[in-house]
Amino acid sequence: MKLILLGPPAAGKGTQAELIAEKYSLAHISTGDMLRAEIASGTELGLAAKTIIDRGDLVPDDIINAMVATRILADDCANGFLLDGYPRTIPQAEALMEAADIEAVIDIEVDPESIIARVSKRRVCPVCGHTQSVEKGEAEICEKCGAELIQRADDTEERMRHRLEVYAASTAPLIDFYQERDLIVPIDGGKTIPEVSEQIFDFIDGKFFPEDSENE
Numbered sequence: 001m002k003l004i005l006l007g008p009p010a011a012g013k014g015t016q017a018e019l020i021a022e023k024y025s026l027a028h029i030s031t032g033d034m035l036r037a038e039i040a041s042g043t044e045l046g047l048a049a050k051t052i053i054d055r056g057d058l059v060p061d062d063i064i065n066a067m068v069a070t071r072i073l074a075d076d077c078a079n080g081f082l083l084d085g086y087p088r089t090i091p092q093a094e095a096l097m098e099a100a101d102i103e104a105v106i107d108i109e110v111d112p113e114s115i116i117a118r119v120s121k122r123r124v125c126p127v128c129g130h131t132q133s134v135e136k137g138e139a140e141i142c143e144k145c146g147a148e149l150i151q152r153a154d155d156t157e158e159r160m161r162h163r164l165e166v167y168a169a170s171t172a173p174l175i176d177f178y179q180e181r182d183l184i185v186p187i188d189g190g191k192t193i194p195e196v197s198e199q200i201f202d203f204i205d206g207k208f209f210p211e212d213s214e215n216e
């Protein structure tokens, strides 16, 4: 199973990717997480990427393409993988076509104003990378590992507005790119986390396990 999760920033791609990867034993490949790991390790790539990421711009295609081309050859991808946050441009999608046969592109749709409303509540765990939403006054503790949550530097309203512009200009054209290849699966991302998962699981079960789905 070789899948892409597409959608604007803060659409819930990371959250859904964790759930899908666990249910179907797929490798979860988040280019954002890979870049943040480079930053945390203080590598040359991390240092170069940090300024770009904090601004809300995109890291150059050749760097990202090389990173993903290597990553999808790792042993844990043998049963399939789920790309989260990649591709983000047409040249990335073209490079990916050379590297792998993608079977479906799950497009999580959320309108921009809901995303702006979500971002002020979004927190990430600096220890395990888990992302969660916190309400005002609620303890900002990771529900997975108990560490204190932080807000990403690129998760302010101003940066998010810029990231949404970058998404509209560079990433949204991928919807037509994959539509032309008959791969797009639209998912309503405005619902609750379990409701969004259910739509995605129904699609995956129907496409990849049709006999099991019929027997249910």
Ligand code: AMP
Binding pocket: 009, 010, 031, 032, 033, 035, 052, 053, 054, 056, 057, 058, 059, 060, 064, 084, 085, 086, 087, 088, 092, 154, 163
């Ligand atoms: P994410 O965690 O997916 O929201 O990614 C955080 C940031 O990492 C993005 O805003 C970009 O600056 C950078 N990034 C992640 N994936 C890509 C990609 N496929 N192409 C270019 N930049 C990326």
